[in-house]
Amino acid sequence: MLFLGIGVVIYGRSGGKKLAERLGVPRPAIIAHRGASYLAPEETAPAYMLASEMGVDYLELDLQRTKDGVLIAVHDDDLRRTTNIAEVFPNREMDTVDKFTFGELQSLDAGSWFNIRFQDRARASFKNVRILRLEDVLEIAEGGFHKPGLYIETKSARRFPGIEKQLVEILTARGWITPHARVSESPPTERARARVIFQSFEPNSLALLKELAPQVPAVLLIDETMMKKDGWYALLTRAEQLGVGIGTWGYQWSQDPGWSIKDAPNRYVTTWPWYTGQAHRTGLLVHPWAIDERWEMWMVSFFGADGIFTNRPELALLFYGRADHIDLKPMWERIGY
Ligand code: G3P
Ligand code: CA
Numbered sequence: 068m069l070f071l072g073i074g075v076v077i078y079g080r081s082g083g084k085k086l087a088e089r090l091g092v093p094r095p096a097i098i099a100h101r102g103a104s105y106l107a108p109e110e111t112a113p114a115y116m117l118a119s120e121m122g123v124d125y126l127e128l129d130l131q132r133t134k135d136g137v138l139i140a141v142h143d144d145d146l147r148r149t150t151n152i153a154e155v156f157p158n159r160e161m162d163t164v165d166k167f168t169f170g171e172l173q174s175l176d177a178g179s180w181f182n183i184r185f186q187d188r189a190r191a192s193f194k195n196v197r198i199l200r201l202e203d204v205l206e207i208a209e210g211g212f213h214k215p216g217l218y219i220e221t222k223s224a225r226r227f228p229g230i231e232k233q234l235v236e237i238l239t240a241r242g243w244i245t246p247h248a249r250v251s252e253s254p255p256t257e258r259a260r261a262r263v264i265f266q267s268f269e270p271n272s273l274a275l276l277k278e279l280a281p282q283v284p285a286v287l288l289i290d291e292t293m294m295k296k297d298g299w300y301a302l303l304t305r306a307e308q309l310g311v312g313i314g315t316w317g318y319q320w321s322q323d324p325g326w327s328i329k330d331a332p333n334r335y336v337t338t339w340p341w342y343t344g345q346a347h348r349t350g351l352l353v354h355p356w357a358i359d360e361r362w363e364m365w366m367v368s369f370f371g372a373d374g375i376f377t378n379r380p381e382l383a384l385l386f387y388g389r390a391d392h393i394d395l396k397p398m399w400e401r402i403g404y
Pocket of ligand 2: 127128129220
């Protein structure tokens with residue numbers, strides 16, 4: 068039994084290597100979740116520029132669409148948490164993102180909330196940073212030295228019919244995806260040949276993306292609710308039909324004061340090594356989110372994860388030996404924040 072257990076762990080640990088190589092996805096992939104979002108306001112220029120400057124493999128973003136059809140990077144359905152919407156549009160703060168034009172969104176301050184909430188990390192230059200369009204994020208990724216790829220989530224996609232087509236058209240027009248090659252012929256970095264990865268919690272959105280751009284790796288995100296509703300095997304099969312990977316939710320025990328050891332079997336199953344091993348045997352990469360503590364990085368890596376979404380790429384780069392030290396001061400100076 069012990070040997071079987073050890074075998075499972077070893078297989079889980081190694082099974083993703085060949086998959087990642089075939090797909091041109093760096094392993095372990097360091098995915099800056101909403102940018103370097105522990106150190107700067109999520110999904111804004113400083114968060115993405117800092118992550119790019121650090122040398123991450125991918126910038127992660129949540130794609131939504133404005134009332135006038137502009138694709139933007141915003142996580143929440145509405146703007147209350149990450150902007151001063153209540154001040155600027157006092158009667159509309161409950162409205163979802165799609166009720167605003169891009170021009171209206173440009174009048175919002177998407178940085179000051181961070182300074183109020185995280186005073187130890189506040190910077191005067193975050194005040195008045197703006198919501199970004201997809202094109203702005205592309206520009207950030209194209210600039211700088213490291214040129215990371217993009218890991219794009221179609222967020223709440225059923226609210227945005229046609230967003231998949233629009234996304235593929237923009238990426239194609241900018242040369243980010245080419246009609247046939249799965250991997251980029253001119254890699255953005257030495258590590259990443261798959262320049263774009265799509266991700267979604269919504270199978271229908273991934274199915275559309277697969278139809279429009281089958282050459283782009285796609286990852287089905289799963290959460291606790293989906294696990295309870297559909298079960299692991301059904302999700303694995305769905306992920307296999309739709310793409311090349313599965314985005315499991317991570318441990319985050321440190322962020323969950325209510326956690327108890329009794330919850331472990333049900334709540335955090337998808338990064339255990341036997342699940343990772345099953346995903347690998349099914350031909351799927353495993354990218355858990357959002358892994359922010361060193362010990363969590365160690366654990367999911369030990370269990371075979373092929374990379375991590377992290378709000379703390381500055382820790383992940385050190386943890387994976389991709390940097391000897393991270394000196395933030397010159398980075399902030401170079402990016403002008
Ligand atoms: O995209 C991976 C992870 O970000 C999914 O959760 O809610 O942070 O978008 P969320
Ligand atoms: Ca996301």
